[in-house]
Amino acid sequence: MLSKQFIDTAQRVIEIEQQAITEIGQYIDTHFASACQAIFDCQGRTIVIGMGKSGHIGNKIAATFASTGTPAFFVHPGEASHGDLGMITKQDVVLLISNSGETSEVLNIIPVIKRIGAKIITMTGNPLSSMAKLSDIHLNIAISKEACPLGLAPTASTTATLVMGDALAVALLEAKGFTADDFALSHPGGSLGKRLLLTxxxxxxxxxxxxxxxxxxxxxxxxxxxxxxxxxxxxxxxxxxxxxxxxxxxxxxxxxxxxxxxxxxxxxxxxxxxxxxxxxxxxxxxxxxxxxxxxxxxxxxxxxxxxxxxxxxxxxxxxxxxx
Missing domain, CATH: 3.10.580.10 (CBS-domain)
Structure with missing residues (x-):
């Protein structure tokens, strides 16, 4: 019976997360296009910032950006408040991630980012949140429910966030005409590099x-x-x-x-x-x-x-x- 429960739960989680991905499809709109254009036109770097689980997802999004032709790196909001904001310039685009849109560690650094002059893109599950209102461009990642039965642990929401990040990265990859040879330059090690670079x-x-x-x-x-x-x-x-x-x-x-x-x-x-x-x-x-x-x-x-x-x-x- 316990084995069947494990399987049933896993299938339910997958169904909920699949639904979350379907739901965010409606947010691929003019706001999404504006975010892509802002990153495409960026003369500096794309800095991704997020706290907790959003930070883990943000780290992955930054890595995907960097490996697909969009120079990017992740900054932890806590570290940003203690010196790492010096990494940000007015030529950069800053992508802030928070499902609630009210994460204090992220909100606290927005005034400084604005003073620096960097463009701000937020990715939240609440278009009426403080972060959404303070941004230049907001990307909605709202979903109907988490896969966690308590509705507490970020599960479907983090999946939706990651998918939105991948959508941005791939849209930019295609717009820039990024090729396999370009990809190889940032992946010279391991079997991937060998597949792309060996003659x-x-x-x-x-x-x-x-x-x-x-x-x-x-x-x-x-x-x-x-x-x-x-x-x-x-x-x-x-x-x-x-x-x-x-x-x-x-x-x-x-x-x-x-x-x-x-x-x-x-x-x-x-x-x-x-x-x-x-x-x-x-x-x-x-x-x-x-x-x-x-x-x-x-x-x-x-x-x-x-x-x-x-x-x-x-x-x-x-x-x-x-x-």
Whole structure:
């Protein structure tokens, strides 16, 4: 019975929070557009301020802004009253968050922010609150009920606040034409950075590691080259060392079923022509997308003269942290 109660409660919480997200959709209006425009036009930074749970959500909103092309940081209102207001300039936009709109720690610093000359955007659940009235732009985040059965713990309201913050961040991202390359500049570490910044030149097998056989070689010769290089494939070149095809494990299975003579059949009769290729400066993430789309396990890297200069497979992408 207790297990069922846990599940029923969790489902109820999710339903209430889903409803809260639906409710704030009505507040995506001219006030929202004005807030976006103010942040878009900002010559300084967007400073996010909130107390308690609103502060935790505000910290996340500031981080999302910063990583999506809107320079931002979070300031705790308590610390702001003891020196951190010096971080704010008249070129900045200040986003103040409070569900009630009456948080004293936030209200206390509004006069100073106004004296500095920074534009104030408030995000509250009460458009008649003190904070709403003192702001230049107010964003309504009112919801009908909290998921907490006591109606006390911020639950659905913090979810709605976070969603409104995400809406602002993404709207600004698109307006600024923020790209994946821009995103990579602020995320150079970890697998995310690797996916966005690594090029094939950094992870591909090069020089003697590239499997290559002549088009006059036999299938047997190609198998020896594949075994020696361990990539599950070999490139096939003409007399000018230009790529004319590729021979893979899949091709091998096909010709075995056809009972082809491996010792005497030239590789050009068994290879795959018009194979998928890439350039060394291609992003590894783009190469991964090509390999997944075409359902291939290997990729040949060529130069401007159509000569193979590198090769890689899905294991190389996995080791590099891209896959």
């Amino acid at each position: 094939l030149n950094e992870i591909m097998h090069k020089d003697e590691q590239v499997p290559i056989v002549s088009y006059t070689s036999t299938i047997k010769d190609a198998l020896f080259e594949m075994s020696a290089k361990g990539l599950g494939m070999t490139t096939v070149v003409n007399e000018h060392n230009e790529l004319i095809g590729i021979f893979t494990d899949g091709d091998l299975r096909r010709i075995i079923e056809q009972r082809v003579d491996l010792h005497h059949t030239p590789i050009h009769k068994a290879m795959t022509v018009n194979c998928t290729t890439a350039k060394a400066d291609m992003l590894a993430a783009e190469a991964l997308n090509i390999m997944e789309t075409k359902r291939i396990n290997g990729l040949v890297v060529i130069d401007d003269n159509n000569r193979p200069i590198g090769a890689l497979n899905t294991q190389d992408l996995l080791r590099a942290g891209v896959l």
